[in-house]
Amino acid sequence: MTLGRAASARYAAFLGTLAIGLATIPLWAPRFWIYIATQALIFAIFAMSLDLLLGYAGLPSLGHAAFFGVGAYACALLALRDVDGLFPLLLVGGVAAAIVAVPIGALSLRTTGIYFLMLTLAFGQMLWGLAVNWVSLTRGTDGLIGIPRPTLLGLDAFEISLYERGAFFILCLIVAIVTFALLQMLARSPFGKTLEGIRENERRMRALGFPTVRYRFAAFIAAAAVAGMAGALAAMSNGYATPDLLYWTVSGLALVAVVVGGARSLIGPVLGAFVVVFAQLGLSTYVERWELILGAIFIAFVLFVPGGLVGLVRRA
Amino acid sequence: MDVLNLAHGSFYMVGAYIAYSVVVATNSFWLAFLVAPVLLALLGAALEVVFFRRLYRHGHLAQVLLTFGFTLVFVDLIRSQFGPTTRSIAPPPGLGGAVELFGATFSAYSLFILGVAIGVGALLLLGWRFLRVGAVLRAGVEDKEMAGLLGINLPTVFTLTFAFGAGLAGLAGVVGAPEFAIYPGMDASVLILALVVVVVGGLGSIEGAIVGSALIGLGYVIGTSFFPQFAIGLIFAVMAAVLIVRPSGLLGRRS
Numbered sequence: 001m002t003l004g005r006a007a008s009a010r011y012a013a014f015l016g017t018l019a020i021g022l023a024t025i026p027l028w029a030p031r032f033w034i035y036i037a038t039q040a041l042i043f044a045i046f047a048m049s050l051d052l053l054l055g056y057a058g059l060p061s062l063g064h065a066a067f068f069g070v071g072a073y074a075c076a077l078l079a080l081r082d083v084d085g086l087f088p089l090l091l092v093g094g095v096a097a098a099i100v101a102v103p104i105g106a107l108s109l110r111t112t113g114i115y116f117l118m119l120t121l122a123f124g125q126m127l128w129g130l131a132v133n134w135v136s137l138t139r140g141t142d143g144l145i146g147i148p149r150p151t152l153l154g155l156d157a158f159e160i161s162l163y164e165r166g167a168f169f170i171l172c173l174i175v176a177i178v179t180f181a182l183l184q185m186l187a188r189s190p191f192g193k194t195l196e197g198i199r200e201n202e203r204r205m206r207a208l209g210f211p212t213v214r215y216r217f218a219a220f221i222a223a224a225a226v227a228g229m230a231g232a233l234a235a236m237s238n239g240y241a242t243p244d245l246l247y248w249t250v251s252g253l254a255l256v257a258v259v260v261g262g263a264r265s266l267i268g269p270v271l272g273a274f275v276v277v278f279a280q281l282g283l284s285t286y287v288e289r290w291e292l293i294l295g296a297i298f299i300a301f302v303l304f305v306p307g308g309l310v311g312l313v314r315r316a
Numbered sequence: 317m318d319v320l321n322l323a324h325g326s327f328y329m330v331g332a333y334i335a336y337s338v339v340v341a342t343n344s345f346w347l348a349f350l351v352a353p354v355l356l357a358l359l360g361a362a363l364e365v366v367f368f369r370r371l372y373r374h375g376h377l378a379q380v381l382l383t384f385g386f387t388l389v390f391v392d393l394i395r396s397q398f399g400p401t402t403r404s405i406a407p408p409p410g411l412g413g414a415v416e417l418f419g420a421t422f423s424a425y426s427l428f429i430l431g432v433a434i435g436v437g438a439l440l441l442l443g444w445r446f447l448r449v450g451a452v453l454r455a456g457v458e459d460k461e462m463a464g465l466l467g468i469n470l471p472t473v474f475t476l477t478f479a480f481g482a483g484l485a486g487l488a489g490v491v492g493a494p495e496f497a498i499y500p501g502m503d504a505s506v507l508i509l510a511l512v513v514v515v516v517g518g519l520g521s522i523e524g525a526i527v528g529s530a531l532i533g534l535g536y537v538i539g540t541s542f543f544p545q546f547a548i549g550l551i552f553a554v555m556a557a558v559l560i561v562r563p564s565g566l567l568g569r570r571s
Binding site for chain 2: 288292
């Protein structure tokens with residue numbers, strides 16, 4: 001979205017305030033809420049990757065959680081084999097997801113709309129089935145447990161344990177901010193604009209000479225890689241990787257996050273992710289019927305506020 | 317109807333739980349058999365009029381999102397009412413035993429399920445092909461404006477069809493209840509299978525749904541016998557293959 005100077009300044013101020021506000025959380029929040037906020041940030045990264053796919057490329061995927069799960073398992077498998085080091089583990093999560101995304105994307109992108117939706121659902125469920133049944137690799141429904149968090153840097157002087165209160169949260173915040181910045185740049189770049197053009201009218205873009213399938217494929221791989229990275233963070237955060245990370249309902253919840261927050265904005269899915277995760281983990285401590293509330297909120301948004309939270313602001 | 321309803325599994329689940337409640341209260345399976353589809357049809361009609369109507373023109377994604385929201389709501393309502401534990405009910409007296417057929421033993425209830433399925437399938441097939449209702453529905457989905465111009469009250473037809481579908485799902489829930497476990501997450505498992513069947517058999521085709529369910533059902537059982545590890549994956553591989561090669565399904569109407 002192109003904003004005027006004043007609106008841009010307000011947007012930047014909002015982002016800055018949000019980032020700083022989040023950064024202070026470890027200082028005042030109880031440990032449980034730091035944990036929830038960490039989960040929310042991880043889910044936010046996942047949701048942003050889905051926004052790239054859905055909001056910008058116009059590809060509704062119900063199988064995106066598969067990449068999240070693949071990233072988690074890849075990180076888990078390496079971490080359990082004593083691979084230490086944050087960057088290698090994150091990288092492996094992203095790369096593993098990207099590799100898996102190549103055949104899936106190649107096959108799924110031959111279709112659009114509802115068929116793409118169902119095909120991605122099918123592939124996502126296939127991978128879930130694989131996670132459940134390939135017991136020798138994934139330990140089935142027991143999952144991979146006891147995943148250690150990596151050490152930050154090799155330098156003894158700066159050694160900060162990721163188990164310290166708030167340390168992992170700050171790490172996730174940094175990754176989230178960097179991801180947001182990179183995706184924002186991508187969205188505003190010629191590639192991003194072309195993608196949006198393809199979403200609006202693929203035939204015309206093809207007539208103009210753009211290799212539309214290649215663009216969508218690139219977006220698909222990129223989104224998968226980011227999702228995989230988020231999955232790696234999840235594995236490190238929780239200390240385990242289980243097949244339910246790949247189940248289609250996780251993809252569904254990510255869709256909820258994107259829609260409630262507002263698609264095609266990147267910051268919307270972040271807000272939406274916080275709504276979803278806080279409803280799931282936070283609300284459930286106070287209210288038993290959190291799923292009902294979240295479902296009702298979601299239904300209300302789909303019917304009356306399709307632009308999401310960001311849409312409300314845009315209207316104002 | 318060209319509507320993608322992820323909450324259809326929830327209708328099945330509600331049907332099963334209604335069966336459970338009725339059986340616990342009155343000990344009569346047959347009462348549940350009658351009551352559940354009717355209640356579900358009413359529920360379906362109400363949902364269609366209040367919510368779904370608004371989304372027909374917004375496309376499939378909006379429907380997916382809305383109905384996904386409904387699954388969350390339904391699961392929680394069920395869980396709050398019945399708790400998370402798995403329930404079960406016994407088959408009705410008379411259908412509980414085993415039957416000898418062609419030298420092999422079958423559970424009488426399985427044969428009952430088969431009978432109901434054949435009956436419902438035949439009914440739907442005949443209705444779709446030969447009754448006015450089927451023709452009206454086919455016309456309405458093919459070309460909404462034209463059907464309206466011809467005097468067909470499409471909104472009512474859609475409501476009734478949706479209600480009928482919900483009722484059938486409820487019936488399936490009742491029939492399936494003595495055979496399968498009743499628990500708050502059962503909607504997700506049945507929905508996925510139903511989606512696979514519909515995709516493989518063909519969107520918009522009753523014959524396709526019948527063929528698809530036979531194929532998938534057989535395939536799943538055969539798959540579990542030979543490669544138990546990947547039977548689930550096999551089902552989805554079949555679905556993926558069909559979607560790639562023939563997106564409208566084996567007997568689908570459109571691509």
